Amino acid sequence: MPDFHLPLSGPVNQAFQYWTKMTMGQVGLVNINMGKSSDPALEQKIIEDVGSYGRQIGQLSDALMAVLQHMKTDSWDPECKEAVEAFRQQVKEVAKLKERHQRVNG
Structure with missing residues (x-):
């Protein structure tokens, strides 16, 4: 078909x-x-x-955030620092959306 x-x-x-x-x-x-x-x-x-794509990406994000909390990134070049900050911001935005969704949908 x-x-x-x-x-x-x-x-x-x-x-x-x-x-x-x-x-x-x-x-x-x-x-x-x-x-x-x-x-x-x-x-x-x-x-x-195992889990949906969203669940798998969420678990990867959680694991990477845990790794980043224990890494010193001070000596990284600016592009790498920007990439890490962009990732952190994206994870925060997803968390905000999940929280908002939970409040609205119980």
């Missing part, structure tokens, strides 16, 4: 399949394929059994 791509969101491509699909536990009228994988069945199993 061919994928129908909507280019309305800029450079992001999402494949929408409008027919019932019964593979890897998915049954639905609209299924979204977020990208290509060398082993889609394994990737689906990881998402189902």
Whole structure:
């Protein structure tokens, strides 16, 4: 079945399949394929059994923040310091959104 791509969101491509699909536990009228994988069945199993992409990225962020708390970055070049600060700011923004979401949705 061919994928129908909507280019309305800029450079992001999402494949929408409008027919019932019964593979890897998915049954639905609209299924979204977020990208290509060398082993889609394994990737689906990881998402189902280990955690969503968001959960995996969140845990990586938590681990990297823990490492950064114990590293001395004073001698790092400015580009590296900026990258670390940008990462820290992004983690803070995600935390704010999660907190706001929890307050609104209980």
